[in-house]
Amino acid sequence: MHTNPASPLLQLDGVKIAYGGIQAVKGISLELYKGEMVCLIGANGAGKTTTLNAISGTLGLAGGSIMYDGDDIGTLPTHKRLRKGIALVPEGRGIFTRLTVEENLRMGAYIRNDAAAIDADLERVYTMLPRVKERLAQVAGTLSGGEQQMVAIGRALLSRPKLLLLDEPSMGLAPLVVEKIFEVVQTVKNEGVTILLVEQNANLALEFAQRGYVMESGQLTITGSGRELLADPKVRAAYLGE
Amino acid sequence: METLLQQIVNGLVVGSVYALVALGYTMVYGILGLINFAHGEVVMVGALTALQTLLFLMGVAPDMAPLLKLAIAVLVAVPVCMILGFLMERLAYRRLRGAPRLAPLITAIGMSFLLQTLAMIIWGRNYHTFPQLISTDPLQPIDGVFITPVQIAIVIISALMMAGLILLVTKTRLGRAMRATAENHRVASLMGVDTNAIIALTFVIGAGLAAVAGVMFASNYGIAHYAMGFMPGLKAFTAAVLGGIGNLGGAMLGGIVLGLVEAVGAGYIETMTFGFLNSSYQDIFAFVILGIVLIFRPTGLLGERVSDRA
Ligand SMILES: Nc1ncnc2c1ncn2[C@@H]1O[C@H](COP(=O)(O)OP(=O)(O)O)[C@@H](O)[C@H]1O
Ligand SMILES: [Mg+2]
Numbered sequence: 001m002h003t004n005p006a007s008p009l010l011q012l013d014g015v016k017i018a019y020g021g022i023q024a025v026k027g028i029s030l031e032l033y034k035g036e037m038v039c040l041i042g043a044n045g046a047g048k049t050t051t052l053n054a055i056s057g058t059l060g061l062a063g064g065s066i067m068y069d070g071d072d073i074g075t076l077p078t079h080k081r082l083r084k085g086i087a088l089v090p091e092g093r094g095i096f097t098r099l100t101v102e103e104n105l106r107m108g109a110y111i112r113n114d115a116a117a118i119d120a121d122l123e124r125v126y127t128m129l130p131r132v133k134e135r136l137a138q139v140a141g142t143l144s145g146g147e148q149q150m151v152a153i154g155r156a157l158l159s160r161p162k163l164l165l166l167d168e169p170s171m172g173l174a175p176l177v178v179e180k181i182f183e184v185v186q187t188v189k190n191e192g193v194t195i196l197l198v199e200q201n202a203n204l205a206l207e208f209a210q211r212g213y214v215m216e217s218g219q220l221t222i223t224g225s226g227r228e229l230l231a232d233p234k235v236r237a238a239y240l241g242e
Numbered sequence: 243m244e245t246l247l248q249q250i251v252n253g254l255v256v257g258s259v260y261a262l263v264a265l266g267y268t269m270v271y272g273i274l275g276l277i278n279f280a281h282g283e284v285v286m287v288g289a290l291t292a293l294q295t296l297l298f299l300m301g302v303a304p305d306m307a308p309l310l311k312l313a314i315a316v317l318v319a320v321p322v323c324m325i326l327g328f329l330m331e332r333l334a335y336r337r338l339r340g341a342p343r344l345a346p347l348i349t350a351i352g353m354s355f356l357l358q359t360l361a362m363i364i365w366g367r368n369y370h371t372f373p374q375l376i377s378t379d380p381l382q383p384i385d386g387v388f389i390t391p392v393q394i395a396i397v398i399i400s401a402l403m404m405a406g407l408i409l410l411v412t413k414t415r416l417g418r419a420m421r422a423t424a425e426n427h428r429v430a431s432l433m434g435v436d437t438n439a440i441i442a443l444t445f446v447i448g449a450g451l452a453a454v455a456g457v458m459f460a461s462n463y464g465i466a467h468y469a470m471g472f473m474p475g476l477k478a479f480t481a482a483v484l485g486g487i488g489n490l491g492g493a494m495l496g497g498i499v500l501g502l503v504e505a506v507g508a509g510y511i512e513t514m515t516f517g518f519l520n521s522s523y524q525d526i527f528a529f530v531i532l533g534i535v536l537i538f539r540p541t542g543l544l545g546e547r548v549s550d551r552a
Contacts, residue, residue: 078431094429096422111434
């Protein structure tokens, strides 16, 4: 591998992303090191989802570069980025509503052909998500929002990612469910997966993450450790409702 | 009674061929939201390629067993049509992804004219006799009800191909990826699916089915010509809409139902219209049905809802 401990797993440098002629992300630079959990917070419309989509490849770049594991992946198609270990749990979950729960999870393992290991990983996902196990044969569209989010995360894990991108996993869910989801995220993190977490729930995100970036109108304005950001008066005023 | 039974037999035969063609329409619609009006022409190319192959074989190997000749003709026609389907997607439709809906629709109609014209240049305007290598001597399993060996072969082969397709789509990893792509291209690509390849494959499979259907039509009627794909294409499209476009089971059901309605209707149209219309007007039924479905149940027999993707 090209990586040494000092070089980041993911590095965005001057990344610009546009919809038509309108720039939604205006030249951002950020990096993630192996094993880190970093969060990206910011108001609605700041450009967080746009950024994650560009990292996973469903949006192209209007400028700048994305380096991953030593390679420039800026023009690589989405399905090849997944093969390199970048998995996204998209905003709104992206469940295949007409596929069964099990089929959704197996789609996560699409790129793998180690049947026995896939089955073992499925079992692990079931233990993390016990309520999902009873519903494997059900069409996924019938699940509740929380269950769908669990399936979406489990599905992403089945590709055995090195870098997991999570886009507002707590959106629209009850506090108890959110807690469960963050437990799972913590477990994944402890296993060494690098995580970039986008959250509107800044309090929660900053508690879990080691570092954070604040995004405003397509730019990164403040960065620091989770604790620093939690203590920053500007962050408190803007994102923690004080 | 015998008449009705006879019409049902005829309907099942034609209906299974409609079903094969309807599957191509519905699969492409399911994955792209596109009605590939040129799909009927693939049926024609399949039939004429098979004809060309048969003529060649009869020239170089006149003693070859007829069934073997036919099998070889199919084995040539299917890949030729698959390549045609692949090229249509690759050269035309792919460039129009994300374009307003009208653009691919007009392209599809243009493609249909283009293929017909090319076929006319290659094979001329005449009707060609298609060698009937499977016997068309009618058997009489029930008194007064006739079915020919070629018709029996059509029904059995269609059923096998449809069963195979259902197994592929519902039971395999590839089929799962096809269904996932049909539901959401973007998320499917996030799962590592090369969605362009899946879309191309969908065209290729549909074209393969259409090629076989073309050989069936030609074998059943003993005729092939450059415009022979148009009417079956339109009928199969009707069948796909009738069953619920985008739905595989719907295309099969729609094909069979349309075949039955047409055949039974043809048997009674003279009585129903007091002799005003005779059975050569049987094509009316398909389009009356299309109208009724579009007015009263636009989602078709098995369709849940119209695709929400443009
Ligand atoms: N598909 C799109 N077409 C045009 N503009 C978009 C599209 N998606 C997002 N935007 C715009 O880009 C900006 C950033 O959006 P987004 O990345 O979704 O923000 P966030 O995820 O931080 O809420 C917003 O101004 C939004 O209106
Ligand atoms: Mg967002």
